[in-house]
Amino acid sequence: MSAPFYKLGAFGDEASLVVAFLIGIGFGFFLERAGFGSAKKLVSQFYLTDLAVFKVMFTAIVTAMLGVTYLSWAGFLDLSLVYLVPTYWIAQVVGGLLLGVGFVVGGYCPGTSIAATATGKLDGLLFVLGFAAGTLGFALAFPLVKGLYTAGAIGTKTLPQVLGIPYGILVFGVVLMAVSGFVGASWVEKKMAAKAAPATE
Amino acid sequence: MRWISKLSFNQKLGALALALGSLAVFANVAPGHTVTVDAREILTGVERQEDHVTPGELAAWIIEGRTDYRLVDIRDEKAFAEYHVPTAENVPLATVADGALGRTERIVLYGDGGIHAAQAWMVLKGRGYTHVYTLREGLDAWKDEVLFPAVPQNPTPEQQARFERSVQVAKFFGGQPRAAAAPGSVPMALPTQVAAPAVAPPTLPAGAGGGPKKKREGC
Numbered sequence: 527m528s529a530p531f532y533k534l535g536a537f538g539d540e541a542s543l544v545v546a547f548l549i550g551i552g553f554g555f556f557l558e559r560a561g562f563g564s565a566k567k568l569v570s571q572f573y574l575t576d577l578a579v580f581k582v583m584f585t586a587i588v589t590a591m592l593g594v595t596y597l598s599w600a601g602f603l604d605l606s607l608v609y610l611v612p613t614y615w616i617a618q619v620v621g622g623l624l625l626g627v628g629f630v631v632g633g634y635c636p637g638t639s640i641a642a643t644a645t646g647k648l649d650g651l652l653f654v655l656g657f658a659a660g661t662l663g664f665a666l667a668f669p670l671v672k673g674l675y676t677a678g679a680i681g682t683k684t685l686p687q688v689l690g691i692p693y694g695i696l697v698f699g700v701v702l703m704a705v706s707g708f709v710g711a712s713w714v715e716k717k718m719a720a721k722a723a724p725a726t727e
Numbered sequence: 728m729r730w731i732s733k734l735s736f737n738q739k740l741g742a743l744a745l746a747l748g749s750l751a752v753f754a755n756v757a758p759g760h761t762v763t764v765d766a767r768e769i770l771t772g773v774e775r776q777e778d779h780v781t782p783g784e785l786a787a788w789i790i791e792g793r794t795d796y797r798l799v800d801i802r803d804e805k806a807f808a809e810y811h812v813p814t815a816e817n818v819p820l821a822t823v824a825d826g827a828l829g830r831t832e833r834i835v836l837y838g839d840g841g842i843h844a845a846q847a848w849m850v851l852k853g854r855g856y857t858h859v860y861t862l863r864e865g866l867d868a869w870k871d872e873v874l875f876p877a878v879p880q881n882p883t884p885e886q887q888a889r890f891e892r893s894v895q896v897a898k899f900f901g902g903q904p905r906a907a908a909a910p911g912s913v914p915m916a917l918p919t920q921v922a923a924p925a926v927a928p929p930t931l932p933a934g935a936g937g938g939p940k941k942k943r944e945g946c
Contacts, residue, residue: 533831585740592747599754604855606826694752701748705741 529603554641563642565633565649572630575718577711588704595697616678632656764853778848779863780835782872786896789814796833799823801847802866810917812837812862812869813900823847830856837862837869874902874918 532542560582561567570576597603629635634642634653642650664671686693734742772778780788788796789812800807800815807817818827820843828834834851836844836859844861851859862869871877876893879886894904901918 535831588744588748592744592751595751595754595756596747598756599751604830605756607830692752693756694754697751697756698748701744701751705745708737708741 528601529597530607533604533607553637554644557638557641558645562638563645563647563650565642565647568635568638569630569633573718574714575722577715580711581708584704584707588701591697591700595693610682610684612679612681613683614676614679617675618678620674620677628657764849769849769852778845778859779861781863782869783893783896785812785835785862785869786873786900790896790899796835797828798835799828799837801836801838801843806839810866812866820847824850824854828856830854831858832856833858833860835860835862837865840865840867870902870917873897874900875905876902878904878906 531537532545537545557563561578562582567576568579571579594603594605594608598605625635632639632653634650636657639650639653639657643654644650668675685691686696689696731739785798789798798812798815800811800817801820801823802817803819804817807815811817815837820838823836828851834856836847836851838844838847841861841864844865848859848861873893874897876890876897879890882890890904897903
């Protein structure tokens with residue numbers, strides 16, 4: 527059996543919706559279990575007091591990357607069939623900054639706001655209504671922002687292509703970044719806790 | 728070995744990730760430059776003429792507006808700019824296996840003659856592309872058979888009918904019939920690329936139905 531299953535015709539459109547639903551349930555469940563259904567937990571990363579979001583997300587990235595690497599190496603996954611989102615770097619930089627501002631102000635990102643709503647949090651629900659309104663506003667204003675939407679189009683690019691390095695070296699580099707990031711994050715958390723401790727006494 | 732037991736669970740996971748990451752440096756993951764072909768399977772396909780489409784078939788697909796295949800011009804950009812078969816996209820020969828084409832897509836390759844496309848076809852087959860075809864005899868045949876069909880000499884009624892149909896097709900693509908004298912040498916000027924053909928699409932014989940619409944992906 528070889529992956530990606532959908533591309534290789536292991537299941538059709540209808541079944542793919544069921545698969546997406548199950549994966550979505552799993553994603554939401556683990557977001558909530560990691561504590562990401564709480565805006566307090568999420569925004570504490572911006573105050574550097576709790577970097578769990580950074581650690582969880584980077585752990586997920588490294589786990590997925592190593593999984594994909596070794597599945598592909600063992601012949602179970604055809605990397606050339608995996609869909610890559612095209613790069614529109616200007617649009618993506620602007621969109622990333624907007625998402626960051628929304629995250630700091632609203633206390634959630636889209637996925638975590640839905641997980642929070644599912645656990646009955648009103649701020650989560652308000653956030654979901656906000657991003658639904660934002661999506662509608664974007665759709666209506668699309669003719670005005672069309673130019674930005676495709677700004678910086680450079681096609682589908684992967685880091686090994688852009689940097690001109692072998693895939694394996696990139697994998698190692700990302701793992702190294704993640705592990706040093708975890709060590710650094712724990713150090714920062716300890717520092718901030720020590721700083722906060724006298725103030726609470 | 729005692730130091731391992733002193734590590735926390737998270738530190739052990741971190742060490743495991745580092746170990747797997749280091750090994751990944753030596754894992755050959757990206758598609759390599761070698762090609763493995765199943766000789767019997769490929770040659771049987773060629774023998775059964777399953778490896779190509781004819782210019783007439785391709786012309787019918789274009790007129791029908793079929794979207795379930797990709798027409799790929801493997802010549803260089805300059806040649807592509809001068810003339811290409813309508814709806815074709817340019818993927819120069821050296822780059823056909825670099826990922827611009829999907830392995831499960833239906834792909835029709837063409838060059839000036841038939842050889843370069845056949846060589847690209849072989850490489851793609853070896854890479855596991857499942858639905859690759861070449862345009863038989865390439866652009867040369869496209870010009871001879873579709874753009875500038877030859878007027879038959881002393882035609883039978885059947886030949887005459889076929890010729891009249893091919894004149895309609897030629898006009899659709901901006902070409903015109905030519906005298907039968909010199910097959911192979913095309914004296915006519917190639918049509919300039921037009922976005923929409925001025926002539927109404929000719930009616931085609933039944934049988935060549937359109938395939939399923941290509942699905943767009945999103946995230």
